[in-house]
Amino acid sequence: DTAVSQTPKYLVTQMGNDKSIKCEQNLGHDTMYWYKQDSKKFLKIMFSYNNKELIINETVPNRFSPKSPDKAHLNLHINSLELGDSAVYFCASSQGKIRGNIQYFGAGTRLSVL
Amino acid sequence: AQKVTQAQTEISVVEKEDVTLDCVYETRDTTYYLFWYKQPPSGELVFLIRRNSFDEQNEISGRYSWNFQKSTSSFNFTITASQVVDSAVYFCALSDLYGQNFVFGPGTRLSVLP
Numbered sequence: 001d002t003a004v005s006q007t008p009k010y011l012v013t014q015m016g017n018d019k020s021i022k023c024e025q026n027l028g029h030d031t032m033y034w035y036k037q038d039s040k041k042f043l044k045i046m047f048s049y050n051n052k053e054l055i056i057n058e059t060v061p062n063r064f065s066p067k068s069p070d071k072a073h074l075n076l077h078i079n080s081l082e083l084g085d086s087a088v089y090f091c092a093s094s095q096g097k098i099r100g101n102i103q104y105f106g107a108g109t110r111l112s113v114l
Numbered sequence: 115a116q117k118v119t120q121a122q123t124e125i126s127v128v129e130k131e132d133v134t135l136d137c138v139y140e141t142r143d144t145t146y147y148l149f150w151y152k153q154p155p156s157g158e159l160v161f162l163i164r165r166n167s168f169d170e171q172n173e174i175s176g177r178y179s180w181n182f183q184k185s186t187s188s189f190n191f192t193i194t195a196s197q198v199v200d201s202a203v204y205f206c207a208l209s210d211l212y213g214q215n216f217v218f219g220p221g222t223r224l225s226v227l228p
Contacts, residue, residue, distance in 0.1 A: 031213075033216075040220075041153070041203055041220070041221045041223075042218075042220055042221070043205065043218040043221075044218075045216060048214075055214070056214070088157065090159060092159075094213055096212065096213070097212060098212070099145075099147075099166070099211055099212065100147035100164055100166055100209065100211070100213070101209075101212065101213045102149070102161055102164055103161075103213065103216060104161060105151075105158065105159035105160075105161075106158075107156075107157060107158045108157050108158065108159075110157075
């Protein structure tokens with residue numbers, strides 16, 4: 001029944017590894033997002049996809065690559081993980097092209113890079 | 115550029131006290147939307163309210179109320195008779211008409227003590 005689901009919930013890995021986080025929404029939305037929340041709880045948007053097309057790409061290292069196989073999924077792949085990548089990553093979705101569209105968030109993935 | 119300021123980093127109150135969380139925003143848009151989200155200790159982000167820039171009516175939902183003052187660019191959130199379960203980080207957010215520029219404030223951590 002979960003509207004926006006992310007897996008895994010926790011991810012612990014070594015520096016230099018490559019990892020992926022998956023996100024799926026069953027709300028029928030056409031826009032999905034990835035946010036990063038740092039240790040001070042500051043939330044910053046990383047990417048936004050509308051109907052599988054990238055529409056927002058903030059200043060994020062090239063090591064981060066989002067992939068949207070269809071409008072219900074937006075996965076985040078991270079290459080060559082660094083200590084500074086440790087954070088909580090949130091996926092969200094909304095119905096684009098609607099005024100004041102509300103973003104609904106997944107439960108977050110806590111990434112710890114050792 | 116859009117900006118949201120939540121000047122109160124942390125607030126502590128005793129149960130049953132009323133508490134107001136401040137939110138001040140900056141935007142050049144004439145039409146925009148304001149939001150509040152709650153992040154309880156479990157970590158998920160929960161949508162609370164959305165308000166558009168043309169609707170300055172205050173809103174009340176149970177113990178929660180919101181005061182939108184366009185003249186001071188503020189959208190404050192009041193919890194009446196606070197409860198321990200209200201302990202969370204609360205985020206104010208601002209978006210343009212279609213949510214392409216969705217900006218979160220830094221959050222206010224509310225601790226309600228028994």
